[in-house]
Amino acid sequence: MRINGFYHLSTGNSVPFEELNLRDGQKFIGKIIKASGDEALLEMAGRVFRAKIEGDPELETGAVLKFEVKHTTDGRILLKILDNTRDANEASPAVKQ
Numbered sequence: 398m399r400i401n402g403f404y405h406l407s408t409g410n411s412v413p414f415e416e417l418n419l420r421d422g423q424k425f426i427g428k429i430i431k432a433s434g435d436e437a438l439l440e441m442a443g444r445v446f447r448a449k450i451e452g453d454p455e456l457e458t459g460a461v462l463k464f465e466v467k468h469t470t471d472g473r474i475l476l477k478i479l480d481n482t483r484d485a486n487e488a489s490p491a492v493k494q
Contacts, residue, residue, distance in 0.1 A: 419474060423466040427476075432456035439464075439476075448474040 419425075427441040435450050449469065450456065463479040 419466045421467055424463060424479065425466070426461060426463050429456050429458055429460045429462070431458060437476075446474070448476050451475055451477045454478055 425441050427439040429437050430440050430445060431438040432450075435453060436447065437450055437456055438445060438447050451467065464476040465479055467475040467477060469475050
């Protein structure tokens with residue numbers, strides 16, 4: 398799944414650009430910026446994006462968690478929260494385009 402961002406020009410126009418390419422099975426550490434139900438606004442490597450969180454998690458703003466990337470059938474990012482001590486030893490690198 399590619400996450401797109403926008404350059405905001407001084408003219409008021411926005412130009413899209415590709416920021417990250419998240420792959421199924423990729424693991425990363427991210428910070429919860431804002432959460433509502435099973436959706437969260439996350440920060441990873443200085444990039445902010447929105448994703449659906451698997452299950453019915455209780456998410457705290459400011460929490461730093463390990464995630465595994467999955468995708469829903471309609472192509473949206475779905476993240477699984479990993480047990481910090483058992484499921485992931487380290488994050489895998491994001492692919493920048």
